[in-house]
Amino acid sequence: MTLASPSDFEPQGLQPQGWLKYLSFSLDHKVIGLQYLVTGFVFYLIGGALAGVIRTELASPISDFVSRETYNEVLTLHGTVMIFLWIVPVVNGAFGNYLIPFYVGARDMAFPRLNAVAFWLIPPAGILLISSYFIAGGAAQSGWTAYPPLSLTTPALGQVIWILSVLLLGGSSIFGGINFIATIWKLRRPGLKMMQLPMYCWAMLGTSILVVLSTPVLAGTLILLSFDIIAHTGFFNPALGGNVVVYQHLFWFYSHPAVYIMVLPAFGLVSEILPIHARKPLFGYTTMVYSILGIVVLGLIVWAHHMFTSGTPPWMRLFFTIATSFIAVPTGIKFFNWLATLWGGKLALNSAMLFSCAFIVNFVFGGITGVALAQVPFDIHVHDTYFVVGHFHYIVYGGTVFIIFASVYHWYPKFTGRMLNEDLGRLHFLLTFIGFNLCFAPQHWLGLNGMPRRVAEYDPAFTTLNQVSSIGALLMAISTLPFLINVVWSAFRGEVAGDNPWNALTPEWLTTSPPPVENWPGEAPLVTHPYGYGIPEGQLDLKVTTGRELWTGGRR
Amino acid sequence: MTSLAPGSGPTDLQAESAPPSLPETVLDEAQRGETHADGHAAHPDLRLFGLATFLVADGMTFAGFFAAYLTFRAVNPLPEGSSYELELLLPTINTVLLVLSSVTFHRAGSNLRDGNGSGCRSWLLGTGVLGAAFLAGQMVEYFNLPFGLTDNLFASTFYALTGFHGLHVTLGVICILIVWAQARPGGRINQQDHFGLEAAELYWHFVDGIWVVLYGILYLL
Numbered sequence: 001m002t003l004a005s006p007s008d009f010e011p012q013g014l015q016p017q018g019w020l021k022y023l024s025f026s027l028d029h030k031v032i033g034l035q036y037l038v039t040g041f042v043f044y045l046i047g048g049a050l051a052g053v054i055r056t057e058l059a060s061p062i063s064d065f066v067s068r069e070t071y072n073e074v075l076t077l078h079g080t081v082m083i084f085l086w087i088v089p090v091v092n093g094a095f096g097n098y099l100i101p102f103y104v105g106a107r108d109m110a111f112p113r114l115n116a117v118a119f120w121l122i123p124p125a126g127i128l129l130i131s132s133y134f135i136a137g138g139a140a141q142s143g144w145t146a147y148p149p150l151s152l153t154t155p156a157l158g159q160v161i162w163i164l165s166v167l168l169l170g171g172s173s174i175f176g177g178i179n180f181i182a183t184i185w186k187l188r189r190p191g192l193k194m195m196q197l198p199m200y201c202w203a204m205l206g207t208s209i210l211v212v213l214s215t216p217v218l219a220g221t222l223i224l225l226s227f228d229i230i231a232h233t234g235f236f237n238p239a240l241g242g243n244v245v246v247y248q249h250l251f252w253f254y255s256h257p258a259v260y261i262m263v264l265p266a267f268g269l270v271s272e273i274l275p276i277h278a279r280k281p282l283f284g285y286t287t288m289v290y291s292i293l294g295i296v297v298l299g300l301i302v303w304a305h306h307m308f309t310s311g312t313p314p315w316m317r318l319f320f321t322i323a324t325s326f327i328a329v330p331t332g333i334k335f336f337n338w339l340a341t342l343w344g345g346k347l348a349l350n351s352a353m354l355f356s357c358a359f360i361v362n363f364v365f366g367g368i369t370g371v372a373l374a375q376v377p378f379d380i381h382v383h384d385t386y387f388v389v390g391h392f393h394y395i396v397y398g399g400t401v402f403i404i405f406a407s408v409y410h411w412y413p414k415f416t417g418r419m420l421n422e423d424l425g426r427l428h429f430l431l432t433f434i435g436f437n438l439c440f441a442p443q444h445w446l447g448l449n450g451m452p453r454r455v456a457e458y459d460p461a462f463t464t465l466n467q468v469s470s471i472g473a474l475l476m477a478i479s480t481l482p483f484l485i486n487v488v489w490s491a492f493r494g495e496v497a498g499d500n501p502w503n504a505l506t507p508e509w510l511t512t513s514p515p516p517v518e519n520w521p522g523e524a525p526l527v528t529h530p531y532g533y534g535i536p537e538g539q540l541d542l543k544v545t546t547g548r549e550l551w552t553g554g555r556r
Numbered sequence: 557m558t559s560l561a562p563g564s565g566p567t568d569l570q571a572e573s574a575p576p577s578l579p580e581t582v583l584d585e586a587q588r589g590e591t592h593a594d595g596h597a598a599h600p601d602l603r604l605f606g607l608a609t610f611l612v613a614d615g616m617t618f619a620g621f622f623a624a625y626l627t628f629r630a631v632n633p634l635p636e637g638s639s640y641e642l643e644l645l646l647p648t649i650n651t652v653l654l655v656l657s658s659v660t661f662h663r664a665g666s667n668l669r670d671g672n673g674s675g676c677r678s679w680l681l682g683t684g685v686l687g688a689a690f691l692a693g694q695m696v697e698y699f700n701l702p703f704g705l706t707d708n709l710f711a712s713t714f715y716a717l718t719g720f721h722g723l724h725v726t727l728g729v730i731c732i733l734i735v736w737a738q739a740r741p742g743g744r745i746n747q748q749d750h751f752g753l754e755a756a757e758l759y760w761h762f763v764d765g766i767w768v769v770l771y772g773i774l775y776l777l
């Protein structure tokens with residue numbers, strides 16, 4: 001089962017061929033990966049349109065564009081779509097499914113059928129969620145956090161549909177996580193050791209552990225919440241003797257790890273992209289691995305930093321402040337490793353690389369505001385203000401979304417066999433980078449000066465910066481156009497890429513573009529040095545990947 | 557050398573580093589890796605591993621419920637006149653039944669592995685009966701409780717926990733019946749191919765283990 005030879009390997013069976021396979025219950029991990037990617041992107045466009053509504057409304061201090069209720073629905077849908085239907089499925093499901101079997105030297109994931117089921121849960125869940133906007137009473141209005149008692153008092157049907165949809169998406173995520181753990185841990189080709197895997201495997205292993213440990217807690221919590229709504233139990237309803245803070249604990253026990261579920265895979269992807277375009281080995285492989293594991297462990301014990309203003313007792317505040325600040329250590333290690341990977345390299349500043357380098361800049365900014373937020377006195381001042389909105393958009397957009405784009409530029413030749421257009425790519429980058437910073441940097445100032453989040457109306461004193469922010473959002477919307485044109489046009493007219501346009505060493509490049517169903521026409525290659533760039537062959541020695549020799553690329 | 561990447565000029569570094577194809581030695585090793593056409597043991601069957609991972613996830617759902625219950629209990633006083641006291645006799649009998657059923661399931665498994673198919677089926681049937689008896693006991697308990705789902709926080713949590721666990725037991729009993737049917741002579745499950753039985757057994761032990769914890773914190777605490 002592990003490694004059937006190509007002749008008797010038939011994941012397709014009676015399945016449709018050609019482009020129709022992308023609409024089918026395909027078991028091929030590459031097809032499923034692209035299904036995730038395209039579906040995720042469709043939801044990104046929807047979530048982006050919702051963001052456009054938000055920024056249009058906030059361009060003026062009164063609620064003139066949409067009503068307050070509609071604003072709350074739009075806000076809730078935006079957050080939920082972006083997190084559960086765009087970031088999580090794409091950065092885990094899309095690239096994970098496409099790349100992980102290559103990286104472990106397998107012909108498919110451990111459980112292909114479960115894999116297809118996990119994907120096909122997503123479109124119905126997304127359609128369900130979005131359709132709730134059109135029912136009587138409208139969509140959920142209580143934000144992506146669905147805090148009670150707010151979520152108990154807003155229109156019930158929309159909230160219940162929201163819960164149902166998130167449960168489906170959570171289930172999909174858990175199935176995916178189980179599959180990744182089994183594939184990375186158990187399906188490696190003989191001879192391939194864990195410490196020889198490309199870094200994205202480690203990132204996905206860590207992420208999947210978080211998914212498996214924390215998502216079920218969210219599911220259980222939302223089931224209890226739905227009881228409160230439907231059966232009028234009082235788990236989280238203070239009027240019936242319940243406890244809202246328990247909801248917050250359970251919710252954040254999932255949702256803080258969830259931020260790592262969104263960003264750890266991006267860490268992994270950028271660790272693949274940087275060495276190839278800098279022609280340098282990934283610096284500090286071993287420390288990278290232990291940093292990921294450290295983030296996984298710490299990520300599970302910091303959740304209550306979202307609750308400093310929820311009446312948490314002092315000892316708890318102290319513990320969660322310290323634990324949260326500690327996360328900066330493994331994260332910082334990774335940051336410096338990326339810088340060291342770039343140091344002295346032969347950088348090719350193509351679109352993939354531009355987005356990756358911008359990721360490093362944006363992420364360190366979001367990380368610094370994160371550490372600031374972990375300090376209780378500061379957090380009490382800015383909690384639930386636009387400062388928090390600025391912080392997490394620097395992480396999820398400036399971090400993860402930038403890496404999704406970088407990854408599309410990097411792997412598109414593998415997906416399609418054609419290159420993306422570099423000029424359009426650079427234009428896309430420039431517009432995105434300027435628009436993003438214009439949109440979210442001012443929000444820090446707004447928050448520090450007291451503009452609360454989740455409001456359709458605000459103090460007119462905040463008008464100018466909100467308009468700057470809205471212009472930034474407009475630029476971001478425009479920046480999507482060159483990208484869309486590029487991916488469609490290049491699919492037919494792009495320069496033919498060849499098997500390995502980047503001269504990369506990781507296994508997905510050691511086959512045709514696009515790869516055959518069985519991944520490699522012949523044997524699966526055994527790649528023990530996925531980052532062996534920059535030093536003469538025969539001198540490769542994994543033991544020194546952390547050492548100065550590799551850092552300097554063999555030069556003095 | 558394959559054609560160079562657009563946007564990255566040829567460099568000496570690149571020339572040294574990026575082989576267009578794999579070195580011979582690596583391919584040799586690769587071939588050795590793929591030619592293991594040996595039997596059962598050489599291909600790890602990952603389905604049980606996957607199930608175990610899923611059960612870890614499922615266990616976390618229960619852990620969340622337990623944590624919620626314990627916190628409620630610690631910080632949310634019940635209204636006047638209600639208490640945490642529960643009738644103990646029936647649940648204790650139920651606990652014994654369930655622990656016993658774990659033993660009988662284990663016997664069913666070892667019987668099958670020893671090639672005693674009919675013995676396996678009898679033990680399976682016994683396990684199923686014990687599971688059903690547990691469910692019946694739970695029903696009797698539900699109908700005799702002095703509180704309903706929405707009476708107070710403890711009542712709600714009690715029903716949520718036992719109900720969620722009861723769903724697991726119900727599913728388990730159904731699985732046992734399916735395995736029992738498949739273990740008939742000439743069925744899918746036999747001495748060589750017993751994944752279904754092992755999966756059901758793992759699940760059943762898990763459900764029993766959860767019950768023991770649940771019994772401890774809900775009834776004894």
Ligand code: HEM
Pocket residue numbers: 145258259260262263305306324325327328331366367368369370371372373374375379382383384388391392395396400
């Ligand atoms: C350097 C590591 C990080 C630290 C120290 C940190 C710290 C914090 C803190 C303390 C808050 C709570 C602020 C408040 O509500 O008053 C927060 C909010 C948030 N963070 Fe981070 N964070 C970090 C990284 C991340 C990452 C990697 C992501 C996502 C990929 C992320 C996404 C979020 C989100 C979504 C919120 C807002 C949640 C909400 O209230 O709706 N953060 N962060």
Ligand SMILES: [Cu+2]
Pocket residue numbers: 255256259302303305306
């Ligand atoms: Cu957090």
